[in-house]
């Protein structure tokens with residue numbers, strides 16, 4: 001098990017090149033199953049989730065390989081297995097994006113309930129209802145979902161919520177369906193627009209992505225395509241917050257400033273200075289402690305839930321109190337108890353965090369509970385006084401390419417070390433300071449497999465060993 005050692009207090013300065021978008025890469029790789037011809041995707045980040053998707057595609061009989069720096073080639077010329085390896089599916093939520101293309105291609109899919117859900121319950125009802133409307137039969141049994149359809153047909157689908165994954169799954173399935181599919185209340189995220197671009201390059205007839213209605217006219221077959229991936233907007237935002245929290249000065253290259261407009265506006269309100277010019281952005285942190293700025297997470301173009309934990313790390317050192325309202329996931333504040341260990345004063349009540357800024361955080365031994373919670377801890381450690389040890393680094397490896405290399409490049413004092421598991425080498429594992437009116441006091445929330453939709457978020461289950 002790897003861990004990161006971070007010595008805080010260094011204002012980050014220099015240039016970081018932002019990698020290709022994880023959440024687009026995974027969908028485009030799945031979409032490549034819709035054709036028998038080769039697809040080439042460029043600017044693909046070398047991260048764990050991409051490796052998992054490669055394993056999944058190989059597991060169903062496709063050929064996938066790195067053909068150059070950042071270049072992945074996917075070929076699925078022969079017949080494909082309708083059952084992606086369950087042990088891989090369970091490690092990554094985005095595995096469900098195989099459902100649509102595989103069903104369109106093979107007529108039968110049996111897929112395990114996915115993983116990737118320790119930020120809250122993440123049901124698949126919208127994906128499945130949409131596929132049913134397109135003629136699929138769905139059976140859920142023993143932790144598996146089985147879908148069947150000889151050929152999907154077009155349908156008018158109104159999503160109850162603009163789910164990114166459901167929009168993408170339905171778009172992909174509809175490309176080879178008979179007739180026209182209209183997806184209303186579709187997700188408007190840039191990754192959906194990216195997928196539309198790729199599908200069009202493959203010969204699909206799709207329009208409307210980026211707006212609330214996506215229209216897909218089915219075609220009998222699709223061809224291969226070559227595509228250069230958009231930059232990762234969540235990585236971009238993470239580095240923007242890194243500049244602010246360390247009161248540093250970062251130049252970010254290869255970015256899409258329009259994709260991070262919501263974060264940019266809040267950061268400026270917090271006292272950062274930001275200048276965007278084409279595909280580069282300069283972020284200068286505030287000279288003093290940041291101004292408290294409250295946020296509410298929302299579907300795009302609102303403030304992204306995937307930047308909520310990083311924002312909390314910044315606000316933990318603000319000059320006053322701010323409030324974060326998490327509107328997308330029921331359990332996305334697990335990282336808070338790790339920030340307590342660093343001296344943060346945060347109260348969580350269900351989906352709301354009240355953050356009273358403290359003058360300084362102190363280094364501690366902490367554990368990343370999930371991908372973006374881990375990013376928040378790295379940011380907090382970079383700004384803290386003293387050294388931190390961060391465990392659970394595999395979560396970060398899911399989504400951040402060359403994390404410590406990029407950080408060292410801008411002056412951070414970060415090292416990765418492998419530990420032989422267990423608690424050995426965990427200095428300073430003292431009990432976290434509990435804030436007044438503590439919210440998520442004991443244990444981590446772990447979600448059960450896909451049950452309810454966007455529910456309340458008050459049911460906690462203690463995790464053994466904490």
Ligand SMILES: CC(=O)N[C@H]1[C@@H](OP(=O)(O)OP(=O)(O)OC[C@H]2O[C@@H](n3ccc(=O)[nH]c3=O)[C@H](O)[C@@H]2O)O[C@H](CO)[C@@H](O)[C@@H]1O
Pocket residue numbers: 023024026093094121122123124125126127128161162163164165166187299305306328329330452453454
């Ligand atoms: C791999 C990937 O692209 N992941 C991103 C994607 O996840 P993902 O595609 O899973 O996110 P969705 O937009 O589908 O989920 C948003 C909310 O809708 C709920 N929901 C979703 C589907 C469904 O059938 N029923 C239902 O109730 C979820 O539980 C969640 O509360 O978008 C999220 C929202 O921007 C991001 O946080 C994730 O990083």
Ligand SMILES: C=C(OP(=O)(O)O)C(=O)O
Pocket residue numbers: 092093094116117119306371372399
């Ligand atoms: C929630 C995330 O990813 P996933 O949907 O793959 O769990 C994320 O990228 O922050």
